[in-house]
Amino acid sequence: ALEEDGEDKPKNRRFACQRITPLNHPNQKFTEALEFLEKAAELRMGDNSRSRALAFRKASAALKALPEEIKKPEDVENLYDIRGGAHCKGVILDILENGYSAEVEGIKRSDWYQNMSLFTGIYGCGISTSAKWCQMGLRSLDDVKGSYILNLTRSQLKGIEYYNDLNTPVTKEEAKWIHDAVSQEVAAIQPGSTVVMTGGFLRGKDTGHDVDFLISHPEEGKEKGILGTLLQALTKKGLLDYTDIQNSTVTKTTVQTGMDASRNTMDHYERCFSIFRLPKTAQSHRSDESSERTVAEDSAAMDVVPPASESSPSMDVTPANGTAIPGLSLLEKTNGSTTSPSEIVQKTEDSGRSWVARRVDFVIAPAGQYAFALLGWTGSKMFNRSMRDYTNKVMNMNLSSHGLFDKTNNCSLQAKTEEEIFELLKLDYKPPEERNC
Ligand code: GTP
Ligand code: MN
Ligand code: MN
Incomplete structure (x- = not known):
């Protein structure tokens, strides 16, 4: 009966990748508590903390796909990924009865x-x-x-x-500015290249812990060498503070079999984890400081011309204002009432810099693997995990950010677009905004 439920009701399918999971949903207080417990389980590093963490995450993902607010315990009784979990049910019950989870509040303190x-x-x-x-x-x-x-x-x-800077969520406006700056450089380095902002922003989030870029070129091979030159160009303009470059480890086997990528979330593309220097003048209104702004500061901030237009980003911009952005930890953001770790930091790090530090990830994929790379780097992490799990269990195939391998027929399957990948997997296509599990 439960299997049939799954077939009939898209909100209660077995795998998260079969469900529509929007960014905003009516059960935020439940999912925030469950994801807090996921995080806490990971921090605990016990014997089975990984699987405990995953159970909380799966339960949260199940609730995110519900269009209605949970009102009573029976509302979650039959949901995949919750019905077997006494702990998760207890947390939900606690929130239903008291408005909060005592366990969560205890850990936070x-x-x-x-x-x-x-x-x-x-x-x-x-x-x-x-x-x-x-x-x-x-x-x-x-x-x-x-x-x-x-x-x-x-x-x-x-x-x-850069503790405070890097714990301040990146806004969509900041991400766009960085996207423009990066696109402009890439276009000069290798015309015809594509630079897509993937990750949470592509799924419709307003803020992120970083900005993710997937760079490619429609002609296979032309993507080679872009990353190194791009990093040099950005550094020369004073826009990069730190780079951690990982060379490509793609081999024929990783592409064809999707091996190890299915276990491990790391893929084998050439990539760079970096710290970007975002000029303060590029920051538009931040809600957390707007009340302190004066009219003069406002107009200074308005003057900023995005780098895509004629003026190139340079570091000799006038600091828009000396206001330190209050550190707002990502943890605090998702968990309401906690004391943020950054509040524990006594020292404010505003040292008169004309820029703020933001995390940026770059990944380079060749045309033949592009659709798989896009799917992988769009996320969410949970969506990818469930899609790989589904692919393995239901289709007897391996899916990775490099390709799709059919284990029954011992062959790899090509796809040019995300839509084609969903089709090969017999899944209804879900746009990025519906992958927020
Ligand atoms: P925020 O950055 O917190 O807003 O969320 P996000 O969803 O953008 O997370 P993150 O930047 O950590 O990762 C973006 C996507 O890239 C996620 O779906 C990750 O699973 C994926 N990702 C990150 N690192 C790797 C990697 O090494 N390999 C693969 N295949 N995917 C990765
Ligand atoms: Mn991201
Ligand atoms: Mn990232």
């Missing part, structure tokens, strides 16, 4: 969580490093900076230096 989220908020600092620092008794960014034995990596040093 704990020293353990506050410390872990402070350290994992440092770019380049993962969960195990954070846990190690906590264990060493470090409690603040100053403690980390003051410790001589840590041997901080290049990315961690940047992560500490």
